[in-house]
Amino acid sequence: MATPRPVTGGKACSTRDLCVVLHDVAPSRWEGCQRVLGHVRRCADAAGIELPLTLLVVPHMHGDTALPARYLRWLHRMAGAGHELCLHGLTHRDEGPPARGLREHLLRRHYTAGEGEFAALTREQALAKLREGRAWAKALGLSMDGFVAPAWLMSPASLKAVGKAGFRHTCTLTEVIALPQRQALKAPSLVFSTRAAWRRQLSRAWNTYLAHQARDTRLLRLELHPGDAEHPDILRCWTGLLTEALRSRMPLRLGEAAMLARRLG
Template sequence: MVTAGPSALKAGPPAGVAAEARATGAVCVVLHDVCPSHWAACRRVLAAAEACAIDAGVRLPVTLLVVPHLHGDPALPPDYLQWLRQMAVQGHELVLHGLTHRDDGPPPRRVGAWLLRRHYTAGEGEFAALPPSQALQRMQAARHWARAHRLPMRGFVAPAWLMGPGSLGAACEAGFRHTCTLNRVIALPQGRSLHAPSFVFSTRSVWRRVLSVAWNRLLAWRVGVLPLQRLELHPHDADHPAVRRCWEGLLQQALRHRTPLRLGEAAELARRHGQDVGGFVHQT
């Protein structure tokens, strides 16, 4: 299931892998909200993804988005921590995914912001409305947590991909090498990016699951020719049969033709071949 050791991320994908990815296209598999309370569900998703890779006859590296203290929970079981270290040693990528994954920033003042932050993201867009100084403080705290537990993390992805004004600059100042939004993979600090829309599912209700499956099938038709695809999974995406069948089908199709990359490797391609996004800070 592993393509290379974690040291490969320091210089990006090997030349042969990079050339193949540019020639055939690439796919990133990213698992969000990795934390002790979701550990069992995360392993179910990873097992399903690995089964797809075995069927396709390829090795699949996965990017794990790790939340240090989900909703303020300080629990850190030793077995879970050892599992994270082992995943990194095996060649998977660990990326920081906020600090608490909870939006406790200034309350929204407009209807659109209220719908986005309170309904669409269910109050989990931690960096959606933080001023730059607070965003930097949380990123630094998250990096300190990772270093204290000997977890290699060079990237940062904001919960729900929502970054308020100044958060991108804060990520650069905190020393992160890459990030992403819903539709772009961004190399830091240069800010060069690749357009890469995400397949992502919402499983909180029946109607969300139905719409997610329909939308992702349509998206597959629309973005099939793009150089980079991203399958952005969440812990309970293996627990709902229709959702699981949909993303497994998307992954199986991608693995037949595309080179699997970690998010950091995709960001290195953006660094070399992407567009300059300049002052880009929001989720689109």
Template sequence: MAERHLLIVLHDVAPPGWPQYRPFVEALDQLGPLPLSWLVVPNFHHRHPLQASPLRDILEQRLARGDELILHGFHHCDDEPPPRDPRDWFMRRVYTREGEFFRLDEQRAGERLARGVELFKRLGWPLQGFVAPAWLMSAGTRRALARSGLRYTSDPRSLLLLPNFTALPAPTLVWTSRSAWRRGLSQAWCAAQLRRYQQAPVLRLALHPEDLRHPSGRAFWLATVRRLLDSGRIPLTKAAWLEHCRTQRAAA
């Protein structure tokens, strides 16, 4: 049987969310050496600079363990002018208010990306990937990413190899946790996705701090990780999985 992989991805990694992540990460560590992919926000909502936070040292320790650090926006908030049409309003006020790169033109997206890349360089952190908050990218952001020198980005369905956005299918389980009814629907939807993608070559778990504020979210994600490991899935970081795919293609 072909290998099946598991990518455990922690979104919105920033000082405000660490109290929610910490006990969950400690529980994961009890399951064995599980490489994690951390989506790091350099200055969450303009108020929480990572460089000045104790979280910086924690992430350096995780990097030394074999985890991957990925650039996840810069501020992780939408500071653009108010929505101009119904679609804009839905995407920026109903779907999310965190779509930092949804309305940026190429120049501004490139400047924001460059600031994040420079921070990683200054901290001595290797960087291969970028994920836009809420996976929302403007056309200008895509053009800026194509010339960024980064290796990959992603959307909810795929990892996208740069500069051409070549899609490698990687289905994702994700919750929306802003209300009880959303959490209930998320749990049912993810259960269906687990059945649907039982034999998929790779499966991503996209966790958010808000999920872990609630007992149902904490229990679901921990049980899901255990279930997928017990089923034989091999945990990898995003970068390691891409390297595995490259090696497989070269050997074919």
């Protein structure tokens, strides 16, 4: 991806806003990230606007500590161009205790395929991971004021740890949360599941419906993953929804959405 033009969006002054968020930013997923961002950029160019993004960075995806120089330079360019970097777990891998009950088992092992890293951690376990992630970012000169848990799954203890670790905002699947006071702003998410054909078909139908239902919601989020450009049907769906949203919504970064939550809360 070419270095984006400097962005200025995010004054939180429109009546309806949009956050475009890219998950799983890591060296092992970088190629997919760039494909997705290329399509995002084309949608923004067609709309004639600058589109500030939030990139969710995983320091050690599935235990991989590799840090290619080209990837690190790219992160710095993205931040320098005005895009927001947030911490997205440490390893993106659920190594917590065994699931308790059917609902937790389904969430942690099927909904997330074992990637809900903060789903079942104690406060101390979560705080240790968060501090390690912050230290990693600081050592590389990367500013990350926000934290988003993989799959948005956080135990109550983990949520407390996020504020204790000094992060200024986080979110769930349906809300953006300003810290430390935890003012919450309703923000439904359009997110696609691509692991199987039936998931892709259901995702297209559900997100089209949700976008329609949320057309008057103050804040809408498009939550993208590195694999979302690999399937033409999914790609057509989310680029169409993004193009439609850009006609009537002002783009914000998650940090600016949290500022809005503080103001409205």
